[in-house]
Amino acid sequence: MSNDFDQQLRDALRPVDPDESFTRRVMSRIANEPTRSRRPQRARWACVALAASVLLGIVIFHHWQLQREQHGIEARNQLIEALRVTGEKLDIAYRAINEDSHPGAGESSRT
């Protein structure tokens, strides 16, 4: 039965094509995007050198910041997961109590 249901879901969600002119519209938007202008070779290399010298200083700071951010994001993810689990179990309790108020919808006992 579960496999039938899964198959029905797959059948219901078979992908569909966009408009025939979709690709043309995408390529048209890409063509209209502003392009980078060419710079003289010398100026370009000067920019690269400047960027490289600044980059070294930024890399160390960025690494430290990244680690701190990773710890923070991990803590945030754990918090969301903890609240999700809590909400899920509260939901079971809530529905069991509600089933008690709507006999026939399900069965539960309560003190």
Add this chain to the structure above:
Amino acid sequence: MIPTDDSLLAARAGAPAAFTALVRKHQRSVYSLALRMLTDRHKAEDLAQEVFLQLHRSLHSIESDAHLLFWLRRVTTNRAIDRLRQEPRYVAVSLEACTDLESERHEGDPLLQRRLREVIAQLPPVPRAVVLLRYQEDLDPTEIARTLGMPINSVKSHLKRSLAVLRARIRDIAPTDFETRPT
């Protein structure tokens, strides 16, 4: 038609025809994901265009065909979730609005399939994305977790709860089918 792997290489080198081939190859999947997330053809096409625009800008970071697939699914679902979060939550979708979401003709119960699409369209953004990635894109829970950047336990929980909702909602269509079995 240029083979896909070569299309990616050629597109990264800046060949428009190669990028066009990539768009044609993946537009169905991207558009369908967007459509079933946003339940509006115009919004879906707009989002799908933006995804390919972003792909064009980010081609240098795409390493392989598999990476490209992952990238497209991730960007499409994340953008769709962000858009849905800016809209009123849990807006009920009428049956008439769902006519645009119909799949091509194939075997099965069309009424049931229509009802399924309607109920899926009522799920909150994240569970909706999980169901679509599972049953439209045929990803397993590990791949879904990676695509959406969430723990695998969360993916399994979303799937379990969403399927329960779907079964309950369609019971009036096919009351003897799809009974819930204990897990």
Add this chain to the structure above:
Amino acid sequence: MRTHSRKWLCLLLLIARAATAAPQAQLQLPGFESLAAQASESVNITLDSNLLGLAARFLDSNKPEDAAARELIGGLKGIYVRSYTFDRDFTYPSADVERVRKQLSAPGWQRVVEVHSRKEQANVDIYILMDQGKANGLALISSEPRGFTIVNIVGSIDLQKLHRLEGHFGIPRLPLDEKPSPTP
């Protein structure tokens, strides 16, 4: 003699203080390491006040679930979760769970909800720690045939906000009273 009397007085004061001391909101939760190895899924989360503060800095107010989390954790000092799921029924030793329950018989803790859901085959007990008229701790123990979950929340809790978690974090609102729309 005077020194002796003073010592007794100090000891009596300490005992009196202990008797009226604030009840413990944070439970001693086992690590359940051996269970984690056997579990098909496990969630082990320990967020003290420092980590909660760090997490709060990375909550995005533009995301509804992050905004809901931020609203909830304002007065909290800790959140602790132990949740394990197994492949077969009743394979986990209940003694570990009972050791946690025993702590909830301490003064101040009150069991406010005790439900059994036959549909989910789950028992859910919810305890609140009242301290001077305020809820300063929450404990939730959920037992199912293939797993259990213990949640301990320490700090000032708004129970209404906690219940409104349903609908956030991707948990669909199950419309118990809502009938499906009629088919054409």
